[in-house]
Amino acid sequence: MPAAVRAYLAHERVILGTLMVLLLLIAWEGLERGWWADALRPLLGDSAQRLRLKPIFISSPTLIAAAAFRMFFVTGEIWRDLAWSSAGYLLGLVLAVAIGIPLGLAGGWYRRLSYAVQPFLAALNATPQVAFLPLIIIWVGTGLSERVLIIFLLAVLPLAINAHAAVRTTDPRLIKVAGSFGASEWQLFRTIILPSSVPFLLAGLRLAIGRGMIGVVVGEIYGSAAGLGAMINQAGARFQTDRVFVGVLTIVAAGVILVEVVQRIERRVEIWRTPA
Amino acid sequence: MIAKLEAQDVRLDYLQPRSNSQLRALAGIDLKVMDGEFVSIVGPSGCGKTTFLSVVDGLIPASAGRILVDGRVVTKPGPDRAVVFQDASLLPWRTVLGNVRYGLECLKVGAREAKERATHFINLVGLSGFEDHYPYELSGGMQQRVNLARALVVDPKILLMDEPFASLDAQTREVMQEELLQIWLKAKKTVLFVTHQIDEAIYLSDRVIVFSGRPGRVKQSIPVTIERPRRLAVKREAHFHGIEDAIWSLIEEDVRAERNQVTLT
Ligand SMILES: Nc1ncnc2c1ncn2[C@@H]1O[C@H](COP(=O)(O)OP(=O)(O)OP(=O)(O)O)[C@@H](O)[C@H]1O
Ligand SMILES: [Mg+2]
Numbered sequence: 001m002p003a004a005v006r007a008y009l010a011h012e013r014v015i016l017g018t019l020m021v022l023l024l025l026i027a028w029e030g031l032e033r034g035w036w037a038d039a040l041r042p043l044l045g046d047s048a049q050r051l052r053l054k055p056i057f058i059s060s061p062t063l064i065a066a067a068a069f070r071m072f073f074v075t076g077e078i079w080r081d082l083a084w085s086s087a088g089y090l091l092g093l094v095l096a097v098a099i100g101i102p103l104g105l106a107g108g109w110y111r112r113l114s115y116a117v118q119p120f121l122a123a124l125n126a127t128p129q130v131a132f133l134p135l136i137i138i139w140v141g142t143g144l145s146e147r148v149l150i151i152f153l154l155a156v157l158p159l160a161i162n163a164h165a166a167v168r169t170t171d172p173r174l175i176k177v178a179g180s181f182g183a184s185e186w187q188l189f190r191t192i193i194l195p196s197s198v199p200f201l202l203a204g205l206r207l208a209i210g211r212g213m214i215g216v217v218v219g220e221i222y223g224s225a226a227g228l229g230a231m232i233n234q235a236g237a238r239f240q241t242d243r244v245f246v247g248v249l250t251i252v253a254a255g256v257i258l259v260e261v262v263q264r265i266e267r268r269v270e271i272w273r274t275p276a
Numbered sequence: 277m278i279a280k281l282e283a284q285d286v287r288l289d290y291l292q293p294r295s296n297s298q299l300r301a302l303a304g305i306d307l308k309v310m311d312g313e314f315v316s317i318v319g320p321s322g323c324g325k326t327t328f329l330s331v332v333d334g335l336i337p338a339s340a341g342r343i344l345v346d347g348r349v350v351t352k353p354g355p356d357r358a359v360v361f362q363d364a365s366l367l368p369w370r371t372v373l374g375n376v377r378y379g380l381e382c383l384k385v386g387a388r389e390a391k392e393r394a395t396h397f398i399n400l401v402g403l404s405g406f407e408d409h410y411p412y413e414l415s416g417g418m419q420q421r422v423n424l425a426r427a428l429v430v431d432p433k434i435l436l437m438d439e440p441f442a443s444l445d446a447q448t449r450e451v452m453q454e455e456l457l458q459i460w461l462k463a464k465k466t467v468l469f470v471t472h473q474i475d476e477a478i479y480l481s482d483r484v485i486v487f488s489g490r491p492g493r494v495k496q497s498i499p500v501t502i503e504r505p506r507r508l509a510v511k512r513e514a515h516f517h518g519i520e521d522a523i524w525s526l527i528e529e530d531v532r533a534e535r536n537q538v539t540l541t
Contacts, residue, residue, distance in 0.1 A: 173365040179335055180359045181382040181430065182352075191381070195369045272369040272410045 025061045032060035059241040064249070067242035082250065084226040085216050088144055092151025093212050099152075100159030100208075101201060107160070108167025109193070121160060129153045130218050142223040151215030155208035162204030166197035199273075202266045209258045213251055278347045279308040280466045281332065281434055285341035288327055301327045303491035304341065309466055314457075316469045316477035318523060319487025319495075320531045325470040326362055328492060329436045332468065333359050345434065355383060358432035360440040362470075364419035366411040372398060372422050373407040379430040397425040400455065416443040421452070428459065435460075437469045441476065450508060453480060457505070474523050475511055478502075486523060489530035496526055 008015060030036045034052035041048045055063060071078040107114040129150070136149050170193050178188045220229030228247050235243035288302040301324040309315050317325050330336045332343055334352040342349050345356055358379065366375050373394055380390040398404055401421040411419055420443050427435060441449045457480065460467055471477050477484045481500050488495040500519060502510055510516055 171365075173361070173363065174367060176330075176335055177361065177365050177367070177378070178382070180333055180353050180361075181379040182354060183382045187382055191378070192367070195367070198369075272412065 028058070029060050029062060032058055032063070056239045056241055059245055063242045064245045068246045068249075071243070071246055078228075078231070078246070078250065081226050081228045081231045081247075084224075085220070085228040086254075088147035088219065088227070089151055089212055089216050091144075092148045092215060093155055093208065095148065095152045096155035096159055096208055096212070097205070100156040101163045101204075104160035104163025104204075105167055105193070105197065108164045109189070114164070121157070124153075125157055125161070129157075130214070133218060133221075137222060147215070147219035147224070147227075150219040151212045154215045155212040158207035158211065159201075159204045162200045162207075163197065166200035167193055169200075170196050198269055199266070202262055202269070206259050206262050209262065210255055213255050216251060277310070279344070280311040280313070280346065281307075281309040281468070282344040282347075283307040283328075283332065283341065284344065286328070286331055286338045286343065287340040288324070288331055288336065289339045290327075300491040302331070302338075303493050305492065305494055307485065307494060309468060311466055312464050313483065314460055314467045314469065314481045315483045315485060316471055316481040317485045317487060318471060318474060318477050318527065319492065320489045320527060320534065321472075323487045323490050323530070324492030325487060326438055328487075329359060329438050329468065329470060332434075333357050333436055335359075355430055356432055357434045357436060358427040358430050360424050360427045360435070360437040362438040362442075364411070364416075364423040366419055366422055366426075368411050371408050371410055372403060372414070375411070375422050376425045376429055378426060383430065393429050394425070397429045398422075400428070400459075401425045401452075417445065417448055420444060424452075431463070433466060435465050435467045435469075437467065439470055439472060442472065449476075454508075456480065461504075474520050474527075475516075477523070478516060478519050479506060479508075479511060484519075484523060486526045489534045495530070498523060 027036075031051060031053045032055055037048045037050075037052035040051065103117065107117055132153060133150055136146050136153075140146050140149060174192050174196065175188065178192050183191065216227070217229040217232065220227040221233055224230040228251055232244050232247035235241075235247065283305045286302055286305040287300070289298040289300050291297075292299050305328060307315075317328070319325055327336065331338050334343070334350055334354065334357070337351060344350070345354075350357075367378065370378070373391070376394040376398055377390045380393060385393070395404075395407065398407060401424055403418060403421055403425070406414065406418065411422070414422070420440060424437075424440055427437075441452055444452060453476065456467075459465065467480075469477070469480060474484075478500050484498045484500060486495045486498065487493065498519060502515065
């Protein structure tokens with residue numbers, strides 16, 4: 001096998017992924033600059049002009065990069081939005097973890113509690129939670145608590161549901177082992193239920209991270225003074241497409257980084273798993 | 277003299293939630309095991325051997341009848357009994373050392389002492405050097421030896437062993453059998469040992485209990501009068517084969533009866 005092919009195969013995942021992203025960026029840039037319209041004109045005639053899109057409509061990678069550079073390093077305006085949104089996001093997520101996981105674990109453990117909260121969880125699960133936004137605003141007004149609440153509402157379900165499932169699917173043989181050694185209920189929970197739940201809990205956290213991001217955007221639609229969501233909304237209303245993209249991509253990047261962190265923790269915690 | 281362990285007319289019905297009916301697994305087991313006695317249970321698959329051990333351990337409450345240890349009724353697991361489970365049932369997120377130490381943690385034994393005792397039994401079952409390995413890194417036989425060490429380490433007076441050597445190769449099995457006899461002799465334990473291997477039951481035991489097919493009953497109790505210490509060579513003596521044949525024919529009856537039932541229905 002030639003060395004070049006070997007080098008390609010060794011990094012196939014990275015190379016293919018990067019290549020696809022690059023292709024997309026070039027195609028996009030070409031739409032805004034009219035490269036494709038010019039190139040295809042001899043073939044398609046005037047209808048090729050449809051491939052020339054207005055920057056206000058589609059923006060372009062270079063325009064977005066320029067806007068991002070301005071917003072991050074020249075005016076620095078985005079840092080305030082970032083801090084503002086992060087505060088609400090982290091509070092909402094922490095609250096969801098602090099309530100959702102214990103609630104789910106307890107529900108999996110105590111059958112009665114599970115019966116009691118089941119109707120609420122089922123209803124909440126079946127509704128798009130953003131439908132509660134008007135109610136939340138009526139109750140707490142717009143502001144930090146509104147944003148925290150909607151993020152909490154979005155993030156709490158996967159955490160609670162996964163924690164619940166984790167307890168219910170604990171290997172009964174291991175529960176027997178604990179019982180045989182006379183483990184107390186607390187010991188059973190700490191030595192069997194909790195460790196076997198960890199993979200479920202981390203998977204739930206990954207889902208919650210993504211869903212919480214929805215809350216960042218919708219929570220800032222109404223009357224928010226700052227924040228990435230508000231910035232996206234305002235820029236959108238003024239057709240500042242490049243700014244909209246900067247906001248969206250910043251949220252995407254934050255989500256990807258957080259999920260990556262959780263995945264690292266997962267790999268750390270699960271060294272005892274049979275490598276697939 | 278009161279028995280170390282006694283089962284009085286122990287019955288067990290499993291509730292089958294899907295059909296909401298009862299499945300009778302044990303139909304009145306009467307059994308006395310004396311202090312320091314080594315008793316094996318053999319019987320056709322599904323006759324309730326594992327179920328019986330679980331009832332004796334206190335993991336499953338008997339539907340009727342009772343279990344006595346030293347003349348006292350027991351209803352839940354205690355440090356006087358420990359089980360070597362049929363499937364190793366190791367905690368996959370714990371290393372060998374962590375698994376063996378598990379019972380001691382439940383008994384709140386100090387970390388230092390727990391580690392010492394655990395290490396001793398890990399050596400005893402021939403796994404020194406594997407203390408920091410996770411169960412998925414061990415062969416089936418090695419996992420089973422961890423299972424054995426985990427039960428031994430809490431120093432129970434009564435050992436309940438459910439086919440502990442079933443997944444071992446022939447050589448390791450014989451080594452383990454001898455180890456077990458040594459431990460039993462030295463530590464004066466009372467052992468209830470379930471196995472499918474009749475020669476293993478005879479070689480190890482003072483008495484072999486033959487269970488009938490499901491629902492389980494004590495069909496016969498056969499004393500093994502071979503003198504101890506027993507060398508491996510006794511397995512080739514005529515007397516040994518005599519007992520083996522007697523047990524075989526007892527079990528065979530039930531296996532045949534069950535198969536006929538299946539073909540009839
Ligand atoms: N948890 C359970 N729920 C319902 N029925 C059960 C349960 N466990 C076992 N049984 C039934 O009880 C009977 C006895 O099972 P048990 O596991 O005690 O048999 P065994 O003698 O140990 O068999 P083997 O030699 O194959 O291990 C079987 O017919 C089985 O179907
Ligand atoms: Mg069994």
